[in-house]
Amino acid sequence: MSAALHIDDVSKSFRGLRAVQNVSFDVPQGAIHAVIGPNGAGKTTLFNLIAGAFKPDKGAIKLGERRLDGLRPDQVCAAGVGRTFQIVKPFKTLTVEQNVTIGALHRTRDVAEARDQARSILEQLGLFEMRTMLASNLTLPDRKRLEVARALATEPSLLLLDEVMAGLRPTETDHMVAFLRQLNARTGVTILLIEHVMRAVMALSQHIVVLHHGEKIAEGGPTEIVRNKAVLDVYLGEATP
Amino acid sequence: MRDIAPSIRQRLFGEIPRRGWIGLAVLGIGLLLTPWIEPDFVPLMVLIFYFAYVGQAWNIMMGFAGQLSLGHSLYVGLGAYAAAIFYIKTGIGPWAGLFLAIALATAVGGLIGYLGFRFAITGVYFALLTIAFAEFCRILFDHLQFFGGSGGLYLKVENRQENDLFNLRGSPTMFYYVMLSLVALALALCRWLLSGRLGHYWLAIREDPEAAQAIGINVFRYKMYAVLLSSGMTALGGVFIAFYYNNLYPEQTFSMGRSIELLLGPIIGGIGTLFGPILGSALLVLVGEGMTDVTEAWQLPGLKQILYGMAVLLIVLFLPGGVWPWIARHLGLVKTGDGK
Numbered sequence: 001m002s003a004a005l006h007i008d009d010v011s012k013s014f015r016g017l018r019a020v021q022n023v024s025f026d027v028p029q030g031a032i033h034a035v036i037g038p039n040g041a042g043k044t045t046l047f048n049l050i051a052g053a054f055k056p057d058k059g060a061i062k063l064g065e066r067r068l069d070g071l072r073p074d075q076v077c078a079a080g081v082g083r084t085f086q087i088v089k090p091f092k093t094l095t096v097e098q099n100v101t102i103g104a105l106h107r108t109r110d111v112a113e114a115r116d117q118a119r120s121i122l123e124q125l126g127l128f129e130m131r132t133m134l135a136s137n138l139t140l141p142d143r144k145r146l147e148v149a150r151a152l153a154t155e156p157s158l159l160l161l162d163e164v165m166a167g168l169r170p171t172e173t174d175h176m177v178a179f180l181r182q183l184n185a186r187t188g189v190t191i192l193l194i195e196h197v198m199r200a201v202m203a204l205s206q207h208i209v210v211l212h213h214g215e216k217i218a219e220g221g222p223t224e225i226v227r228n229k230a231v232l233d234v235y236l237g238e239a240t241p
Numbered sequence: 242m243r244d245i246a247p248s249i250r251q252r253l254f255g256e257i258p259r260r261g262w263i264g265l266a267v268l269g270i271g272l273l274l275t276p277w278i279e280p281d282f283v284p285l286m287v288l289i290f291y292f293a294y295v296g297q298a299w300n301i302m303m304g305f306a307g308q309l310s311l312g313h314s315l316y317v318g319l320g321a322y323a324a325a326i327f328y329i330k331t332g333i334g335p336w337a338g339l340f341l342a343i344a345l346a347t348a349v350g351g352l353i354g355y356l357g358f359r360f361a362i363t364g365v366y367f368a369l370l371t372i373a374f375a376e377f378c379r380i381l382f383d384h385l386q387f388f389g390g391s392g393g394l395y396l397k398v399e400n401r402q403e404n405d406l407f408n409l410r411g412s413p414t415m416f417y418y419v420m421l422s423l424v425a426l427a428l429a430l431c432r433w434l435l436s437g438r439l440g441h442y443w444l445a446i447r448e449d450p451e452a453a454q455a456i457g458i459n460v461f462r463y464k465m466y467a468v469l470l471s472s473g474m475t476a477l478g479g480v481f482i483a484f485y486y487n488n489l490y491p492e493q494t495f496s497m498g499r500s501i502e503l504l505l506g507p508i509i510g511g512i513g514t515l516f517g518p519i520l521g522s523a524l525l526v527l528v529g530e531g532m533t534d535v536t537e538a539w540q541l542p543g544l545k546q547i548l549y550g551m552a553v554l555l556i557v558l559f560l561p562g563g564v565w566p567w568i569a570r571h572l573g574l575v576k577t578g579d580g581k
Contacts, residue, residue: 053455072460076456078457082456088447089452089455090449090452091444091445091453094445098441101443102445102453103456109437109438111438111441112251150452150456154456154457210502231437
């Protein structure tokens with residue numbers, strides 16, 4: 001249950017605004033990579049391109065050997081991509097368990113079987129006690145966890161996580177980091193995450209891609225990236241001579 | 242087949258608490274005996290059953306899949322006209338004609354659904370599309386002399402002393418049992434669907450189409466299933482109501498008012514619930530009937546509409562989720578507010 005992601009020279013514009021420009025990078029099978037960048041850098045647009053919500057103007061996106069660009073979101077999911085939404089989208093009037101069960105129904109027709117899978121995922125994410133609550137009654141950190149649980153229930157080989165740590169307390173962040181690392185080790189699922197919480201980015205990712213104004217300005221290992229001049233300029237402003 | 246049966250039984254009857262069973266049993270026996278105990282209630286009950294049934298059908302689209310149709314009289318009308326004209330021209334009873342009725346209604350429903358969902362017309366704009374089609378058919382049938390035009394279409398009223406179930410000619414009591422069976426079957430079907438993958442997918446689409454698509458649900462396809470099933474079921478209701486009343490006028494059958502009447506039951510009873518359409522229809526018909534009596538007693542024309550409107554208003558105001566969820570909560574029939 002793992003696959004490599006290849007992004008090859010992908011661009012997307014919205015009425016003249018170039019949201020993503022000529023971005024290329026690879027995420028090897030089973031790796032955990034992060035995409036960082038200031039607000040409006042095109043990170044979420046990039047995710048939407050991978051997940052099929054938008055079609056790229058040019059370029060190719062491949063999961064393993066399979067082309068993803070041009071597919072509908074449900075087809076991308078069927079190809080093995082699970083995603084979360086930055087602005088969480090729980091099925092509000094359904095219970096936590098139902099939310100995840102619906103995700104699990106992607107791989108089985110049997111509702112009872114899907115429910116069992118959902119419960120096991122909820123347990124791993126610490127949501128089991130809340131399974132009969134309506135999703136609308138969850139706190140934001142719990143909703144973020146629910147997003148992850150629902151995406152995982154579709155048994156993806158690539159997991160796209162869009163700011164799932166935002167709003168989490170440091171200890172909760174550490175739990176999530178530990179969970180994702182353990183998930184990656186156990187199932188080998190490839191993970192690509194967008195994150196502002198550097199504590200999580202540094203702890204999780206082996207490789208970081210930095211976007212700015214839709215362009216890739218740097219990529220490399222975590223220690224390399226935090227010393228990269230272009231990255232520091234973008235985040236802290238250029239030093240005046 | 243043997244290993245499928247337990248799963249069907251589980252999906253239909255699983256998770257019903259004991260008091261739910263008792264309630265269902267009392268209600269079922271009461272309804273079966275009503276024509277003997279109180280024959281005067283029969284016409285009123287037929288009306289309740291009719292609204293409960295078409296309300297259930299409308300609820301599949303709006304309550305389950307979240308697609309608002311304000312033109313469901315279209316499917317009632319198409320079903321009614323198709324079966325009626327088939328009977329008049331060929332003399333073959335509605336049990337054959339209903340296939341024609343369902344085929345026609347699902348074809349038109351499918352067309353509306355395709356246009357709406359393919360071109361991403363959602364929410365109120367989709368509702369407008371459904372109204373437009375209903376209005377279009379009202380005017381069309383007004384001018385089609387083959388269907389009697391604006392003068393109406395009449396089914397021959399025959400001797401009602403003998404019940405002819407095969408041709409659906411007979412007493413209100415016969416219709417009582419036919420319509421009661423329809424309501425029971427529709428309830429069972431909806432319960433079965435809701436407990437399966439299809440029902441879960443509908444709820445997901447209702448809650449958030451984008452999130453639904455991201456977990457692999459082909460939103461277009463499942464919305465189409467909802468429209469096709471809803472329109473087909475509604476047409477069946479149209480067939481039976483045509484043979485019950487024996488007359489059809491485009492001006493009434495396809496009217497906007499009929500569409501509204503049909504969706505008030507599920508709204509009052511509880512959108513997206515299984516018993517909401519049934520309970521809501523019963524309440525509305527009974528309130529309407531009660532108001533008629535009051536109006537007659539006081540000799541005040543128009544009072545009925547005012548009181549009826551006020552009753553609906555009060556229910557919507559104080560129980561916005563519908564009457565059934567409120568009752569179910571108080572009877573302890575639901576563990577969470579999960580809409581069942």
